[in-house]
Amino acid sequence: MSVTAARGFVAAGGAIGIKAARQLDLAIVATADGKAVPAAGVFTQNLATAAAVQVSREHLGRSEGQAAAVVLTSGNANAATGPAGVRAARRLCEIVAAEVGAAPEEVLVCQTGLIGVPFPAGVLDAVGPVVAARAPGARAGRAAAEAIMTTDTVPKEAVAYVDAGGVRCTVGGMAKGAAMLAPHMATMLAVVTTDAAAAPSTLRALLGGAVDVSFNAMTVDGCTSTNDTVLLLASGEAGAVPLDQLGAAVSAVCRSLAEQMVADAEGATKTARIVVTGAASDAEAHVAARKVASSLLVKCSLNGEDPYWGRVVSELGSAGVVFELGRTSVAYGGIEVCARGAAVPHDADAVAAHMAGKAVDIRCDLGVGQGEGAVLTSDLGYGYLDENRTTS
Amino acid sequence: MSVTAARGFVAAGGAIGIKAARQLDLAIVATADGKAVPAAGVFTQNLATAAAVQVSREHLGRSEGQAAAVVLTSGNANAATGPAGVRAARRLCEIVAAEVGAAPEEVLVCQTGLIGVPFPAGVLDAVGPVVAARAPGARAGRAAAEAIMTTDTVPKEAVAYVDAGGVRCTVGGMAKGAAMLAPHMATMLAVVTTDAAAAPSTLRALLGGAVDVSFNAMTVDGCTSTNDTVLLLASGEAGAVPLDQLGAAVSAVCRSLAEQMVADAEGATKTARIVVTGAASDAEAHVAARKVASSLLVKCSLNGEDPYWGRVVSELGSAGVVFELGRTSVAYGGIEVCARGAAVPHDADAVAAHMAGKAVDIRCDLGVGQGEGAVLTSDLGYGYLDENRTTS
Numbered sequence: 001m002s003v004t005a006a007r008g009f010v011a012a013g014g015a016i017g018i019k020a021a022r023q024l025d026l027a028i029v030a031t032a033d034g035k036a037v038p039a040a041g042v043f044t045q046n047l048a049t050a051a052a053v054q055v056s057r058e059h060l061g062r063s064e065g066q067a068a069a070v071v072l073t074s075g076n077a078n079a080a081t082g083p084a085g086v087r088a089a090r091r092l093c094e095i096v097a098a099e100v101g102a103a104p105e106e107v108l109v110c111q112t113g114l115i116g117v118p119f120p121a122g123v124l125d126a127v128g129p130v131v132a133a134r135a136p137g138a139r140a141g142r143a144a145a146e147a148i149m150t151t152d153t154v155p156k157e158a159v160a161y162v163d164a165g166g167v168r169c170t171v172g173g174m175a176k177g178a179a180m181l182a183p184h185m186a187t188m189l190a191v192v193t194t195d196a197a198a199a200p201s202t203l204r205a206l207l208g209g210a211v212d213v214s215f216n217a218m219t220v221d222g223c224t225s226t227n228d229t230v231l232l233l234a235s236g237e238a239g240a241v242p243l244d245q246l247g248a249a250v251s252a253v254c255r256s257l258a259e260q261m262v263a264d265a266e267g268a269t270k271t272a273r274i275v276v277t278g279a280a281s282d283a284e285a286h287v288a289a290r291k292v293a294s295s296l297l298v299k300c301s302l303n304g305e306d307p308y309w310g311r312v313v314s315e316l317g318s319a320g321v322v323f324e325l326g327r328t329s330v331a332y333g334g335i336e337v338c339a340r341g342a343a344v345p346h347d348a349d350a351v352a353a354h355m356a357g358k359a360v361d362i363r364c365d366l367g368v369g370q371g372e373g374a375v376l377t378s379d380l381g382y383g384y385l386d387e388n389r390t391t392s
Numbered sequence: 393m394s395v396t397a398a399r400g401f402v403a404a405g406g407a408i409g410i411k412a413a414r415q416l417d418l419a420i421v422a423t424a425d426g427k428a429v430p431a432a433g434v435f436t437q438n439l440a441t442a443a444a445v446q447v448s449r450e451h452l453g454r455s456e457g458q459a460a461a462v463v464l465t466s467g468n469a470n471a472a473t474g475p476a477g478v479r480a481a482r483r484l485c486e487i488v489a490a491e492v493g494a495a496p497e498e499v500l501v502c503q504t505g506l507i508g509v510p511f512p513a514g515v516l517d518a519v520g521p522v523v524a525a526r527a528p529g530a531r532a533g534r535a536a537a538e539a540i541m542t543t544d545t546v547p548k549e550a551v552a553y554v555d556a557g558g559v560r561c562t563v564g565g566m567a568k569g570a571a572m573l574a575p576h577m578a579t580m581l582a583v584v585t586t587d588a589a590a591a592p593s594t595l596r597a598l599l600g601g602a603v604d605v606s607f608n609a610m611t612v613d614g615c616t617s618t619n620d621t622v623l624l625l626a627s628g629e630a631g632a633v634p635l636d637q638l639g640a641a642v643s644a645v646c647r648s649l650a651e652q653m654v655a656d657a658e659g660a661t662k663t664a665r666i667v668v669t670g671a672a673s674d675a676e677a678h679v680a681a682r683k684v685a686s687s688l689l690v691k692c693s694l695n696g697e698d699p700y701w702g703r704v705v706s707e708l709g710s711a712g713v714v715f716e717l718g719r720t721s722v723a724y725g726g727i728e729v730c731a732r733g734a735a736v737p738h739d740a741d742a743v744a745a746h747m748a749g750k751a752v753d754i755r756c757d758l759g760v761g762q763g764e765g766a767v768l769t770s771d772l773g774y775g776y777l778d779e780n781r782t783t784s
Binding site: 081300309 | 474617692700706715718733
């Protein structure tokens with residue numbers, strides 16, 4: 001169950017001819033009755049903004065945080081495509097709006113694929129029938145999740161619940177993304193829906209907090225995409241629940257989707273959670289964890305299952321945070337391999353066994369404060385190169 | 393000809409048992425008469441500083457910028473090795489000092505290899521005979537350049553000359569480094585010598601300028617090492633030359649050594665020069681060029697000879713500099729593929745032919761100012777992964 005888990009939402013996935021061979025390339029998520037509901041979005045910080053990001057930002061502004069539908073396409077990023085690309089994104093919204101009975105500014109749009117390739121406007125004629133086939137239920141949600149995949153090998157869905165004072169609300173979401181993934185958003189799209197009642201400003205705050213601990217706390221290749229978008233829509237059909245509980249559920253869904261993305265990272269064989277403690281502040285801990293998580297050399301070591309902690313210490317030392325080598329310790333899977341900045345005797349077989357697993361845990365204590373932070377990453381293997389050497 | 397090209401310097405390379413199988417692992421560069429001469433150094437900005445960096449910085453301070461010898465070892469970084477590591481680096485300097493007839497603080501030390509592995513202090517007994525074998529000439533210089541190699545496949549040497557008003561002076565240098573290479577120094581060591589006469593403060597200024605346009609204007613993997621050191625020694629035997637000409641010669645030697653390092657980058661099949669023009673400032677141009685040059689996705693495209701300029705534009709947009717997609721253009725080998733932020737018709741065969749070469753030229757104009765900058769990078773291939781998956 002994903003975007004259709006919460007009451008009041010329908011979805012569909014279909015093929016309109018952006019991708020070859022009739023592969024799924026169009027997804028729709030809409031309110032069941034076509035009425036606009038409170039919505040919020042977080043968008044890429046890349047200034048080479050895709051047409052869809054420009055149009056969705058503008059629509060959310062004009063509708064004052066109300067949306068009736070989200071349309072998503074895969075196979076062409078419609079980024080660096082000039083005015084024609086923006087026109088195509090607007091037209092996509094108009095077609096969906098007419099089909100669901102909403103205003104164009106109540107439709108948001110997400111696109112993913114190759115940058116700089118003109119969007120094939122001819123496919124727009126095929127959009128209407130896919131939107132018309134939208135339906136409630138898990139099967140429709142799954143079709144939508146499949147239709148947004150690019151180099152993803154599996155669809156990504158998540159769901160969480162809130163039970164509070166007799167009100168039970170659901171938060172469900174779907175996402176895509178397997179590379180160009182980095183803090184501050186990456187080629188990743190995510191749509192999260194809930195049947196809880198909440199105002200647009202509340203949704204913005206909840207979504208911002210959730211993104212910080214999920215999509216902005218992971219990295220695959222340090223590349224920030226032109227198209228990143230995370231959207232949250234609230235139908236209100238379940239009624240109001242305490243905001244901290246709703247926020248926790250939204251965060252749980254986003255965190256699950258982020259974890260699924262890192263696990264499906266191009267060519268990855270394992271994930272690693274880099275935890276930094278004892279930093280001067282939480283912000284510095286996060287910066288240091290991100291530096292380790294982004295390191296090509298650390299990621300190579302993960303791929304080779306090599307507990308070469310020297311690379312970890314080197315990255316911590318060049319992270320630009322308060323650091324004293326003589327206070328630094330590093331542990332793999334809870335087994336300390338470096339203390340006070342130098343090697344310590346340890347059970348090398350146990351470390352090797354931990355590194356051989358699918359989920360590696362690396363904890364670094366800087367010994368200079370109370371700050372803590374964590375970033376999720378993947379290893380770097382031949383598969384990433386195979387995927388990205390050529391686009392043809 | 394390298395560090396022995398300038399008059400007044402001798403060198404040697406030998407094996408002391410840090411590496412297995414009697415491979416060369418100790419290099420010495422010294423003044424011919426053992427007297428200290430003006431010297432300057434630039435060191436890593438990594439706070440996880442190796443013992444050699446700590447000791448060399450201290451020695452340059454205590455000697456007030458005078459050095460009689462540089463001793464370099466390969467096969468063990470002597471970084472994250474605690475107080476025992478610092479003692480070993482000091483002892484190395486003392487042994488060399490006794491051999492050349494200088495004070496210990498007149499000896500500088502550079503080390504490269506694995507981080508976190510205790511330095512094998514037992515090898516110190518073998519240092520004296522190698523130092524005693526120091527000699528002038530190209531053969532001795534080459535032996536020293538070979539003795540500092542780790543994953544390098546070729547030794548790196550460079551020489552430049554200044555002819556000014558009857559005074560002819562020589563600048564020669566050697567370097568090592570094939571990974572953990574990034575702006576702000578990386579696992580790279582370089583020793584540059586000249587027979588020009590110049591004070592330590594002058595040498596510091598010249599070396600800083602040269603490093604900015606060479607070692608700090610390249611990247612292989614974005615990793616900044618614990619051990620990076622560039623040293624410049626001036627024997628003065630040729631007399632004084634105009635400082636701008638001496639600076640140009642030092643920069644030429646450093647630039648050549650940097651280019652040799654990028655060309656020998658682990659697993660690399662080609663180099664690429666990323667030039668950014670039209671930026672708001674030279675500093676912003678450099679930042680943008682570095683962002684493109686560091687991009688995993690751009691480096692994959694280079695390896696696959698794929699002119700996917702969308703990745704270049706995406707990196708420019710996320711570089712944190714003034715950027716407007718509609719003003720941005722990109723050219724490969726002088727052939728414009730993107731103008732005003734969108735694709736333009738171009739000779740795709742000519743671009744493909746340029747990408748297939750060993751030296752790729754990517755020019756990006758941001759169209760917002762007069763700033764210019766360039767960064768040298770390499771492609772990312774299987775070889776880098778093979779080299780770095782495991783250290784054993």
